[in-house]
Amino acid sequence: MRKVEIHPEAVERVKKYTISDSVLGFGKYVAPIMIEAIYDNGQWQRFDLLPYGPIQLDPCTKVLHYGQEIFEGMKAFRQPNDEIKLFRPEMNARRFNQSARRMSMPEVPEELFLNACEVICAYCKNLVPKRLGESLYLRPFMIATEVGLGIKPSKQFLFVIVASPSGAYFSGDSVKVFIERDDIRAAQGGIGFAKTGGNYAASLQSYTKTIQAGCDQTMWLDSSHQYIEEMSGMNFMCIIDGELHTPALTDTILDGITRKSVLELARHEKIKVVEGKIAIDSLLQLIEEGRCTEAFVCGTASVICPISSFLDKDGRTHYMKYGEGKMSMYLREKLISIQGGREQGPEGWLYPVKDIHF
Ligand SMILES: Cc1ncc(COP(=O)(O)O)c(C=O)c1O
Structure with missing residues (x-):
């Protein structure tokens, strides 16, 4: 398995970060670290865990003009014993690569995708909310980074994962x-x-x-x-x-x-x-x-x-x-309790994140 290079500044940053105790909402807070990987010369070069920060792009970068971009959305949940588990991340890996094929982008091998998700979750373990139904939302994405205004598939790409401690998407209950x-x-x-x-x-x-x-x-x-x-x-x-x-x-x-x-x-x-x-x-x-x-x-x-x-x-x-709405609420409660580890779900739905001491 390709290792993710862990940058000490990223570890220092995440150690100091605490999450708000108030209503988190969706996508408002972001973890101070991110995964970055570069694709060049026909392959994924390296995966890094870095401090969160801006991505610098040349104004002629293809993604800015032709929208060669894909993303995913997935969640990690804190379990009653404090373990962190991702919900069906293999499905996101597969869908990411399906999107990649349609958009003429390189696939991220499932093993690399899952490993990168696991690493950011492991370093964000203190940022995974405790309340049932809340989670650490992961946003993996890929952009075309080749420079040039010709309309053709890029040969260079950047893969990034950012993480966001999140609560409910909608403020109301319907x-x-x-x-x-x-x-x-x-x-x-x-x-x-x-x-x-x-x-x-x-x-x-x-x-x-x-x-x-x-x-x-x-x-x-x-x-x-x-x-x-x-x-x-x-x-x-x-x-x-x-x-x-x-x-x-x-x-x-x-x-x-x-x-x-x-x-x-x-x-x-x-x-x-x-x-x-x-x-x-x-x-x-x-x-x-x-x-x-x-x-x-x-x-x-x-x-x-x-x-x-x-x-x-x-x-x-x-x-x-x-x-x-009895049936929808029943299904909602069931799904939330499976994700939060309060109830046993079908085999393989929860993917354990290995604990890392840092
Ligand atoms: C257009 C669209 N449909 C459906 C979904 C639901 O998909 P999922 O359950 O995998 O989040 C999403 C969210 O990802 C979406 O963006």
């Missing part, structure tokens, strides 16, 4: 959804399934509309403007006639690890799972008829969060009786 009827997020053959910055940049115009309309999350439909795909940073699920429904994966939807985990938990609990097409107009009808009793978003950052209402383009708001 979300209001804005149905985006005009713009689309992804089209067949495009990059919707890849975790690359462009998908998020393209969602920001609708984010502004969403917030101005008093909502929290944008719901994206497919390119026919009929079928639900996902939200800007999470997947969508709902309960119809007591069954758990979610859009089937296509190349326009991000294959969420929380989505996969929730479906596995539901199947284990003998809840019927349906992965298929969900037309937005049928969903709204089913809500009015009382057959769709719950709807929720799910993702690493948001875990599971019930949807309280859907705002449509015609100005109508369709309210969920989410207070009765």
Whole structure:
């Protein structure tokens, strides 16, 4: 296994750092250390644990112009015995490399990716929050660093991991959804399934509309403007006639690890799972008829969060009786207690971080 070079200044910095006792929120605090690795001459050269700091780039660096960039989002949880465990990091490693292939970027071998995640977690062990549901959020990312304005794949890349002690993504206990009827997020053959910055940049115009309309999350439909795909940073699920429904994966939807985990938990609990097409107009009808009793978003950052209402383009708001969201809250509690080590989850979901004395 390739070793990560540990820089003494990084260790000194992290030793002095303490996390706030107050509400952490999401992505507001950042650990004072980071992993950096350089790709050049067709291979990963070295991995370093460095003090957190700015990345200097030439103004003609390719990522700044053509968006050759990918990222991941994953969490490490403190267990009751103070051990630190990552939640299904192999899935993030695989998805990172899937994104890398689509964006003409080099893969980070799974073993190197996991080792780098483990090292930053081990040095951040005192920064992993203690409260159930809180975590150390890791953000691995890769950018194209070759200099030159020609539109072609870069030959040089930088891989970085930063870490953020985090709590709840949403401040409330439910979300209001804005149905985006005009713009689309992804089209067949495009990059919707890849975790690359462009998908998020393209969602920001609708984010502004969403917030101005008093909502929290944008719901994206497919390119026919009929079928639900996902939200800007999470997947969508709902309960119809007591069954758990979610859009089937296509190349326009991000294959969420929380989505996969929730479906596995539901199947284990003998809840019927349906992965298929969900037309937005049928969903709204089913809500009015009382057959769709719950709807929720799910993702690493948001875990599971019930949807309280859907705002449509015609100005109508369709309210969920989410207070009765028994199934979503049951799945949420289950997932959180598995991640926090309060309950035994399926084999292999928690990846232990080896303790390092420093
Ligand atoms: C567009 C999008 N969909 C879904 C998800 C949920 O994926 P995961 O559960 O792996 O975090 C995310 C977050 O990563 C996302 O950005």
